[in-house]
Amino acid sequence: MDATELRERCARQIDGFSGGYFTDRPWLREAFLAVPREHFVPDRVWRPRPKGEAGPHPLLDRTADPEGWLGAVYEPTTPLITQIEDGAVRPDGPAESSEFTSSISCSSVVVKMLHHLDPQEGDTVLEIGTGTGYNAVLLAARVGATNVVSMEIQPDIAERAARTLRQYRGDRDVPLVVAGDGESGYPERAPYDRIISTACVREVPPAWLEQAAPGAVIVTPMVTPFAVDALLRLVADGEGGAAGSFVTVVSFMRARGQRPYRPWSEVGWFTLRDLDVRVDAGGQRIRLH
Ligand SMILES: C[S@@+](CC[C@H](N)C(=O)[O-])C[C@H]1O[C@@H](n2cnc3c(N)ncnc32)[C@H](O)[C@@H]1O
Structure with missing residues (x-):
């Protein structure tokens, strides 16, 4: 498939996700289909390894594997990582570090x-x-x-x-x-x-x-x-x-x-002590008091 076909397929896949994010936003579908996402993706990017899997994050190289690279560009739920550790990890091979600092977010x-x-x-x-x-x-x-x-x-x-x-x-x-x-x-x-x-x-x-x-x-x-x-x-x-x-x-x-982490209460969140728990024949309910 060429880039246009992949883009169209990606749009159809997004159509199929719950939420109908395109259906009531025709401009968005049009823009998505008009813009060649591949133009914006660097030639070397990391694909995050699937959650729960061990091993490094593989590097996708447009020159070495143009099809694999383009396929990943149009996978609707795959973000592509463009920078790790603020640039300290160079894009010259698989990466052990998961400290991702820049990416192209996944299309969906x-x-x-x-x-x-x-x-x-x-x-x-x-x-x-x-x-x-x-x-x-x-x-x-x-x-x-x-x-x-x-x-x-x-x-x-x-x-x-x-x-x-x-x-x-x-x-x-x-x-x-x-x-x-x-x-x-x-x-x-x-x-x-x-x-x-x-x-x-x-x-x-x-x-x-x-x-x-x-x-x-x-x-x-x-x-x-x-x-x-x-x-x-x-x-x-x-x-x-x-x-x-x-x-x-x-x-x-x-x-x-x-x-850096900040205590939850400092940034406006409730704490566990703010929750009421009720358990009865109707089940369990946990609510803010
Ligand atoms: C998920 S990526 C952006 C994806 C991007 N919108 C795209 O279409 O490719 C997040 C970006 O936010 C940048 N960033 C992080 N903190 C920022 C800040 N305080 N001000 C501006 N950019 C920031 C990062 O350097 C990174 O490039």
């Missing part, structure tokens, strides 16, 4: 996040975690490239993404890629109608609230006490706050400044 998660973000035509968007630039170009297809600002903390990754975006877009406008800490946002272009982070936070950075337009949607993965990360969707209330809920379970690398 990219689509799920954009579904929940639900950007509208002409919206201004701030993305945190440019990575390869793939997500930024999908956003550009919806809101217009000049309305997208994407921030990447690792300068060489930001530089590569900007270059890749320019190559792909040719003489069309490109999203603005800013090398810097996305936790501070980018006030120069605020307010934003949509804020999306592809780096996982323990606490929503105050700058995102400050730079969110009233009614703005904020979508970010968050570290939880449940041994999984969860995708948080918030709506800004126009008074400096935001409220919302978790929409699904995900797995993401940490925002750089939020890697």
Whole structure:
């Protein structure tokens, strides 16, 4: 299969997942089918070994195995790892380390996040975690490239993404890629109608609230006490706050400044002592009191 056929098959596979993330977002399906994901993926990437399996994470090399590499690019649930340990592990062979620090998220998660973000035509968007630039170009297809600002903390990754975006877009406008800490946002272009982070936070950075337009949607993965990360969707209330809920379970690398553990109560979570447990003939129920 060539890249177009693989992309179409990948879209059909995503259609089949519960949630219908494409069905009520025709623009997203169109953008997904129009953008050659392979253009954004580096020639050497690691495929994370399946959970529970021992051994290193294999390296996929486009030159050595073009078919294997392209197949992986279009596996809907496979993220491809583009950086390990902030670049300390070189992409020249299988990797023992699981300290992943940059990736292209798997297609199904990219689509799920954009579904929940639900950007509208002409919206201004701030993305945190440019990575390869793939997500930024999908956003550009919806809101217009000049309305997208994407921030990447690792300068060489930001530089590569900007270059890749320019190559792909040719003489069309490109999203603005800013090398810097996305936790501070980018006030120069605020307010934003949509804020999306592809780096996982323990606490929503105050700058995102400050730079969110009233009614703005904020979508970010968050570290939880449940041994999984969860995708948080918030709506800004126009008074400096935001409220919302978790929409699904995900797995993401940490925002750089939020890697160290912080006590759950310090970042607003309940503790075990806040839970009531009732067991009776109806079963067991565990609720917050
Ligand atoms: C999952 S990857 C991004 C995937 C990307 N959206 C794509 O389409 O390829 C997460 C990225 O967030 C970046 N990152 C981590 N902390 C950050 C921060 N505080 N500000 C900006 N970028 C950050 C990492 O360097 C990494 O490239």
